[in-house]
Amino acid sequence: MTKGIDLEDDKLHEECGVFGIYSHKENVALNTYWGLYALQHRGQESAGIAVSDGNNMDIKKGMGLVADVFKDGVGELSGHIAVGHVRYSTTGASLSYNVQPLKVYYDGGNLALVHNGNLTNAVELRNVLAKEGAVFQTTVDSEAVLTLIARSREKTLGGRVAEAANKIKGAFAFLIMNDSQLVAVRDPYGFRPLCLGRMEDGWVVASETCALDLVGAKLVRDVLPGEMLIIDSDTEEPKSVMYCEAQPKQTAHCIFEFVYFARPDSIMDGQSIYQARINMGRALARETKHIHADVVISVPDSGTPAAIGYGLEAGIPFLEGLTKNKYIGRTFIQPTQKQRLNAVKIKLNVNKPLVEGKSVVMVDDSIVRGTTSGKIVQLLKDAGAKEVHVCISSPPVTDPCYYGIDTSVRKELIASTKTVEEIRDYIKADSLHYISMEGMKQALTELQGSGICCACFNADYPDNAEDTVRQGTKFLFDKVHC
Numbered sequence: 001m002t003k004g005i006d007l008e009d010d011k012l013h014e015e016c017g018v019f020g021i022y023s024h025k026e027n028v029a030l031n032t033y034w035g036l037y038a039l040q041h042r043g044q045e046s047a048g049i050a051v052s053d054g055n056n057m058d059i060k061k062g063m064g065l066v067a068d069v070f071k072d073g074v075g076e077l078s079g080h081i082a083v084g085h086v087r088y089s090t091t092g093a094s095l096s097y098n099v100q101p102l103k104v105y106y107d108g109g110n111l112a113l114v115h116n117g118n119l120t121n122a123v124e125l126r127n128v129l130a131k132e133g134a135v136f137q138t139t140v141d142s143e144a145v146l147t148l149i150a151r152s153r154e155k156t157l158g159g160r161v162a163e164a165a166n167k168i169k170g171a172f173a174f175l176i177m178n179d180s181q182l183v184a185v186r187d188p189y190g191f192r193p194l195c196l197g198r199m200e201d202g203w204v205v206a207s208e209t210c211a212l213d214l215v216g217a218k219l220v221r222d223v224l225p226g227e228m229l230i231i232d233s234d235t236e237e238p239k240s241v242m243y244c245e246a247q248p249k250q251t252a253h254c255i256f257e258f259v260y261f262a263r264p265d266s267i268m269d270g271q272s273i274y275q276a277r278i279n280m281g282r283a284l285a286r287e288t289k290h291i292h293a294d295v296v297i298s299v300p301d302s303g304t305p306a307a308i309g310y311g312l313e314a315g316i317p318f319l320e321g322l323t324k325n326k327y328i329g330r331t332f333i334q335p336t337q338k339q340r341l342n343a344v345k346i347k348l349n350v351n352k353p354l355v356e357g358k359s360v361v362m363v364d365d366s367i368v369r370g371t372t373s374g375k376i377v378q379l380l381k382d383a384g385a386k387e388v389h390v391c392i393s394s395p396p397v398t399d400p401c402y403y404g405i406d407t408s409v410r411k412e413l414i415a416s417t418k419t420v421e422e423i424r425d426y427i428k429a430d431s432l433h434y435i436s437m438e439g440m441k442q443a444l445t446e447l448q449g450s451g452i453c454c455a456c457f458n459a460d461y462p463d464n465a466e467d468t469v470r471q472g473t474k475f476l477f478d479k480v481h482c
């Protein structure tokens with residue numbers, strides 16, 4: 001058996017999804033489960049929920065999908081405050097002791113935390129804390145934040161969280177709870193998403209609005225970059241605190257959320273993800289007017305909205321030329337040498353009559369390592385496609401991400417070592433086109449004027465993350481982010 005399928009290996013991976021809920025009346029455990037269910041695309045390796053009834057905090061977590069971890073239900077969890085987490089991680093770090101929520105007991109009672117993002121000064125922070133006598137039970141960077149909160153001399157949970165948040169650098173959407181309060185914090189640049197929803201009898205905070213939809217919460221707004229929300233029984237509305245002592249002039253929302261990570265039915269920082277992808281496809285079509293194709297197809301499912309947009313703009317029919325097998329697990333039996341199976345075939349099959357003898361535009365959202373595009377082009381050619389023009393709705397990925405995305409080291413990114421023409425030759429396409437940086441940014445019609453992070457395409461790290469990471473002293477443990 002082998003793990004993973006090439007198709008997923010050639011994508012960037014979102015690292016986590018977070019969900020928090022506070023109810024004035026109801027047991028929130030089941031809604032937390034559903035919230036995580038909606039966020040499953042943001043992490044499939046582990047899941048967990050912590051719930052407090054005001055006195056006791058119970059936690060259930062484990063390796064696997066939400067449905068696997070909670071296959072016996074959430075019956076043993078009960079209370080009115082909860083945080084939940086889904087996680088993806090690099091293989092070496094995929095260990096049960098790293099599964100979130102992280103929970104400790106501090107002088108204010110029980111304390112639990114979930115995190116989406118990556119702390120760029122985690123090495124430094126952890127070493128300082130370790131020298132001061134702190135002990136760590138996991139290798140996730142988030143544990144340093146839990147330690148900072150627990151050790152703070154501030155009187156309130158909000159005060160402690162604000163103090164900790166001002167000591168950390170990088171990307172974070174944190175949800176922290178004790179037995180009486182739920183606190184949500186978003187980093188000053190707004191790299192990772194976090195939104196606030198209202199329920200009949202309480203509040204929800206989540207990585208994406210699709211989680212609000214599933215539990216029947218109404219989107220109120222996004223948590224602002226540099227904002228902390230405190231939710232408890234004392235106030236009707238969440239208390240908002242702009243905690244950041246050095247708020248940057250510009251935001252840096254991750255553009256890859258709009259290109260690929262987020263679910264298409266989510267709305268993020270005011271922008272419909274689906275509409276952004278349609279717009280990217282339209283821009284790509286405008287930039288490749290010289291291609292005269294008979295049909296537009298997508299690499300399903302993530303490339304589909306951009307392919308639809310391309311077809312609409314170019315006046316070329318969009319057809320489902322590739323069909324995805326949706327029932328494949330995370331492992332499969334390796335084909336024998338004799339079978340010489342194109343592994344991508346396990347996941348994708350060509351709808352031959354739609355492409356045979358045709359000039360095809362194939363739209364995908366990204367090429368990261370370049371391990372699958374060539375195999376898909378080959379499938380199309382084998383099915384009789386006359387020409388295959390590959391159009392990508394993001395620019396070439398040339399640089400690593402330090403903000404919570406599992407990017408390869410730079411040299412594994414195909415565009416960091418090959419030109420566009422060399423990549424075209426490598427994947428044996430008749431032509432290869434990437435959307436321009438400007439075309440991609442313009443597609444975010446609701447975010448014009450906001451700062452956007454595009455560092456994996458141009459190494460322009462908004463907070464000089466590369467320097468911070470390089471300067472970090474040697475870590476005492478394997479580093480894991482989430």
Ligand code: SF4
Pocket residue numbers: 191253254255256257400401402403404405453454455456457
């Ligand atoms: S470097 Fe790329 S993946 Fe990372 S936050 Fe910026 S845009 Fe997103």
